[in-house]
Amino acid sequence: MAVTSSIRESSASVVRASLTGGKRDVKGMVFATMLLLCLLTAMFTLTVLLWDVIAQAIPVFQKRGTGFLTSELASSPDKAGVSQGIWGSLVIAAFVVIIAFPVGIAAGVYLEEYAKPTKLTAFIQLNIRNLAGVPSVVFGILGLVVFVQAFEPITGGRSVIAAGVTLALLVLPIIIITTAESIRAVPNGLREAGFGVGGTRWETTRDHVLPYAAPGILTGTMLAVARALGEAAPLLLIGAITGRLASPPGQTLLEQLQGKFTAMPIIIFGWANEVNKPGKVTGLTFEDLNSAAIVVLLVMVLVLNAAAILLRNRFEKRRQS
Amino acid sequence: MQPSLSPRSPMLTVGDFRGNPRRMRRERTMRVLLFGAAATSIVVSALIIGTLFTEAWQFLRELSDTIGLGALIDSGEAPGWYPRQGRFDIPTIVIGTLIVSMVSVAVSAPLGLGAAVYLSEYAGPRARKWLKPMLEVLAGIPSVVFGFFALRVLGPDLIQPLFGTTQPTSLLVTGVAIGILVTPLMASISEDALSSVPSLLREASVGLGARKSTTTLKVVLPAAVSGIVAALIISVSRAIGETMVAALASGRLGSAPRELDPREPGLPMTSAMAQLAQGSDQLVGIGPAFQSLFFVGAVLFVMTLALNILADRVVARVRNKY
Numbered sequence: 001m002a003v004t005s006s007i008r009e010s011s012a013s014v015v016r017a018s019l020t021g022g023k024r025d026v027k028g029m030v031f032a033t034m035l036l037l038c039l040l041t042a043m044f045t046l047t048v049l050l051w052d053v054i055a056q057a058i059p060v061f062q063k064r065g066t067g068f069l070t071s072e073l074a075s076s077p078d079k080a081g082v083s084q085g086i087w088g089s090l091v092i093a094a095f096v097v098i099i100a101f102p103v104g105i106a107a108g109v110y111l112e113e114y115a116k117p118t119k120l121t122a123f124i125q126l127n128i129r130n131l132a133g134v135p136s137v138v139f140g141i142l143g144l145v146v147f148v149q150a151f152e153p154i155t156g157g158r159s160v161i162a163a164g165v166t167l168a169l170l171v172l173p174i175i176i177i178t179t180a181e182s183i184r185a186v187p188n189g190l191r192e193a194g195f196g197v198g199g200t201r202w203e204t205t206r207d208h209v210l211p212y213a214a215p216g217i218l219t220g221t222m223l224a225v226a227r228a229l230g231e232a233a234p235l236l237l238i239g240a241i242t243g244r245l246a247s248p249p250g251q252t253l254l255e256q257l258q259g260k261f262t263a264m265p266i267i268i269f270g271w272a273n274e275v276n277k278p279g280k281v282t283g284l285t286f287e288d289l290n291s292a293a294i295v296v297l298l299v300m301v302l303v304l305n306a307a308a309i310l311l312r313n314r315f316e317k318r319r320q321s
Numbered sequence: 322m323q324p325s326l327s328p329r330s331p332m333l334t335v336g337d338f339r340g341n342p343r344r345m346r347r348e349r350t351m352r353v354l355l356f357g358a359a360a361t362s363i364v365v366s367a368l369i370i371g372t373l374f375t376e377a378w379q380f381l382r383e384l385s386d387t388i389g390l391g392a393l394i395d396s397g398e399a400p401g402w403y404p405r406q407g408r409f410d411i412p413t414i415v416i417g418t419l420i421v422s423m424v425s426v427a428v429s430a431p432l433g434l435g436a437a438v439y440l441s442e443y444a445g446p447r448a449r450k451w452l453k454p455m456l457e458v459l460a461g462i463p464s465v466v467f468g469f470f471a472l473r474v475l476g477p478d479l480i481q482p483l484f485g486t487t488q489p490t491s492l493l494v495t496g497v498a499i500g501i502l503v504t505p506l507m508a509s510i511s512e513d514a515l516s517s518v519p520s521l522l523r524e525a526s527v528g529l530g531a532r533k534s535t536t537t538l539k540v541v542l543p544a545a546v547s548g549i550v551a552a553l554i555i556s557v558s559r560a561i562g563e564t565m566v567a568a569l570a571s572g573r574l575g576s577a578p579r580e581l582d583p584r585e586p587g588l589p590m591t592s593a594m595a596q597l598a599q600g601s602d603q604l605v606g607i608g609p610a611f612q613s614l615f616f617v618g619a620v621l622f623v624m625t626l627a628l629n630i631l632a633d634r635v636v637a638r639v640r641n642k643y
Contacts (some may be wrong), residue, residue: 032443036434038508039452042504046459049470106358114355126633128362133555133563133629134622137591138369139596141618145372168448176362200344202351223461230463233564233591237598237614265465265565272469272569287473294466305461309454 012284056291063282068292069185073245075261078279078285080271082293084245088160088263089229090299095164096228100172101221105174108217111161113205132173139170140237148238156258158239163261166234171224178220182213221307226301232265242270264297366595373622376615383609384409401578402588404597404610413579414617417492417571417589418561424496424583425503425560430553433507440508441515442537460505467616468569476570484584490572492580498566507556514548515541550633557630562621566590590621600617619629 060068064081071081107128115121143166147155155161186209193202210217241262251259262270271293274286368403388407395401395410402413435455440449475498476489484493514533520543526536542549572586575596580587 025532025534028377028532031534031537033437035435035439035443036398036467038432039439039456039508042436042454042501042508043434043455044457045501046455048474052470053466059374103361104360106355107362110352110355110359114352115359124362125360127366129633130626130629131362131366133558133625133632134369135564135591135625137562137564137594138373138618138622138625140374141376141615142365142369144598145376146368149496172365173362176359197573198340200340200348203344220435230461230465232463233467233568234569236564236595239598240382242599265463268465268469269565269569272472294469297463298466300456301461301463305458306454311449311459314456318451 007079028310029057042055050298053291053294056288060284060288064292068289069296073241073267074242076203077284077289078281079279080286080289080290082264082267082296084262085264085267085293086296088163088240088266089297090158090262091230091257092164092167093225093262094095094262095161096168096171096225097221099165099168099176102226104172104175105179107176107215108150108183109210111176112180112183113201113209128176130172132177135233136170136231137233137237139166140234141226142169142233143238158260160252160261160263161257163238163240163263166238167228170231171228171235173258174224174227175221176299178223179213179217182216182220183209185216186212199295219308219312219315222304222311226304226308229304230265230297230301232263232269234243235263235266240266242266242273264293264300268293325512332335348457353637366636368620371618372550373615376612380609380612380616383612387609388405388640391461397577399578401576402593403576404593406577407609407615409609409613410579411617411620413577414588414590414593416579416581417577417587417593418621420492420581420583420589421496421499421558421567421571421589422557424493425500425563426557428497428500428505428555429503429560433504433552433556433582434511434549436504436508438537438542442533442541456505456508460501460509464563465565465569466503467498467502468566471495471570480521486584488572488586490570490586491584492571492589493583495567495571495589496560496583498570499560502563502566503556503559507552510552510555511545511549514545514552517548518581520546537583546639547635551632554628554632554635558625561628562591562625564595567592568595590617593617593620 026142030260068081069086070083074080101254111121111125111128113182115124143162147162147165148157148159151162155165190208190212191204199207221303239260241260245262268290271286275292276285276287278285310320382392384392392407392409393411395408395413399410400410400413400582401408402410440452440456444452469643470492476491476494480486480491480494481489484631486493522540522544523536526540527533531539549609568588569591571589574586575593576584577588594614594617597611597617
């Protein structure tokens with residue numbers, strides 16, 4: 001195979017040379033290089049960003065060790081840590097999984113398998129597309145008015161419950177859209193076979209369509225959780241804590257969920273605004289701590305992202321063969 | 322079974338096609354549940370629109386009862402957004418947003434489109450296998466991280482020496498950082514548009530003896546132009562709504578004079594909102610300063626919605642074409 005392709009390539013180059021009169025297509029090469037440069041600029045920024053953050057974060061992990069991960073927010077950079085942020089972000093991710101996954105996947109199934117092409121369906125679809133484009137800070141207003149104020153008896157006001165529900169709604173359209181896309185890619189023969197042996201629509205969907213579409217759906221949902229983990233703007237409006245946060249010992253889980261909270265991106269936002277004075281003991285500044293906090297957040301987000309991308313690539317390869 | 326039928330001639334009846342009642346009931350329940358899930362999205366939209374506009378309306382009423390609606394457009398000597406002084410100059414923050422989104426498009430449009438053309442027309446399968454995931458990683462980086470990066474590196478180390486800005490934070494830095502943030506989005510939508518151009522068009526062009534660059538510029542790009550326009554609109558919409566970068570890197574805390582120079586610090590709408598929400602730890606709903614948050618939110622919502630609907634229309638046109 002390698003031989004035939006090399007023969008094909010060499011004959012192509014001979015043809016190309018005779019067509020162009022043996023001249024090199026300089027303009028075309030410049031054009032291609034410029035295009036590549038566009039892509040590389042984006043990559044370069046990514047590299048600089050990661051390198052800069054990691055380089056500054058290393059001393060923090062060296063001097064503070066795991067203490068940085070297990071200590072709470074504090075006013076001194078010698079003591080401050082991100083444990084409350086990790087807890088808050090994980091609770092938010094749990095809310096997304098519990099609320100947005102079932103609702104989003106069910107909505108996607110409805111739109112692709114059940115909905116007839118009526119005006120109502122078209123309206124729902126248009127609505128979901130527009131909802132996906134609503135700025136996250138506007139979802140923060142929704143969270144503030146509905147979940148912080150109106151549902152205060154349940155959520156406890158400015159709490160991680162309000163934050164979790166708001167972010168679940170924020171990523172809901174993404175999950176619906178990716179679910180619908182993966183279900184649309186399921187070959188019709190599968191459905192026809194299901195109906196042919198007497199399956200109802202739900203049985204066919206559950207036993208044949210959903211398993212086939214599962215990797216695609218899973219990819220979409222992982223990306224949605226990653227998005228929720230990194231989202232900060234709605235949490236600012238809901239009232240996540242940026243300064244100091246005392247968590248009194250002996251709280252029940254419900255009290256913790258209904259109490260004041262913070263999350264990783266909010267800690268990063270708060271520390272970015274801190275005065276840059278080195279701590280007396282460790283000599284670390286909040287800027288250093290912030291780089292370490294970013295590393296923690298990026299690990300959480302990028303692990304999910306990378307898993308989603310790998311899953312999709314593997315799955316695409318399997319389908320092609 | 323009909324009693325008149327003799328047992329020796331097994332004929333099928335309507336009843337046999339009715340199916341198992343339990344399964345049919347299950348089927349109906351599932352349909353209702355799934356429809357309920359789909360309808361949730363409408364409830365969410367209704368809630369967003371409802372809360373935004375009731376609260377914004379309340380702000381306007383409160384304002385007209387106290388200091389008058391004239392506060393929305395500051396006509397004083399030095400107009401600006403000073404919510405705590407009762408000066409809510411909407412043009413200040415809208416101009417801030419427009420400057421930031423224009424700068425960001427100036428960054429994301431060439432970078433994103435260039436990357437998309439390279440990925441779709443030039444990159445071999447092996448290169449694409451590596452480059453695309455990297456672009457997706459860039460897309461996955463949270464915006465607050467970009468804000469910190471803009472504040473710490475992009476502003477002081479690149480934009481300030483390059484453009485001679487007075488401060489490390491400015492509307493320009495914000496715009497550039499948001500531009501980089503939006504580039505993967507721009508690239509991915511444009512690439513979809515480019516790869517949906519039928520390869521017959523490319524083959525015809527190459528068959529006529531056109532060079533690859535000519536084919537790309539004169540055949541593929543024009544054929545994909547609607548999709549690329551849609552990508553541009555969506556990028557602008559995203560840039561307008563981007564909050565964390567603006568809140569960290571635009572350089573004003575809570576109030577700002579009206580500023581037309583991108584090299585100066587300014588206050589985009591989203592940044593104003595973040596700081597209204599954050600700075601006032603007072604009880605929600607007290608004072609027009611806090612309430613103005615909802616009005617700004619409503620304006621922001623209308624702007625992005627208009628752009629998104631426009632993009633949707635453009636995309637629908639592409640889909641009809643091929």
